[in-house]
């Protein structure tokens with residue numbers, strides 16, 4: 441399991457209802473394994489805020505849960521799980537949903553990406569040397 445700061449994978453890390461609601465910009469997040477990008481928009485973050493819904497298999501989901509609890513400091517209140525469409529690496533985006541400031545203002549701050557390394561093919565042969 442790897443934990444990667446979001447700044448290393450995308451330039452847009454914060455969304456604000458005042459600035460982003462009508463223009464629908466997306467955050468293009470690179471896959472740590474294959475470098476292909478996935479677009480995450482305001483609505484994706486809104487849909488998953490404070491939710492337990494996961495797009496991953498139950499087993500992958502549990503591994504992320506365990507890792508998040510044990511290893512993520514200041515655990516954000518929301519997450520978005522997905523498989524990279526290209527290489528199928530399981531990925532969890534951790535983000536903080538907030539509300540306040542100006543009237544009716546709310547938004548999302550992207551924090552951290554967790555990835556599970558794909559299982560390497562087991563070497564069943566006999567190694568010599």
Ligand SMILES: [Zn+2]
Pocket residue numbers: 471472473474475476524525526527528529
């Ligand atoms: Zn990938």
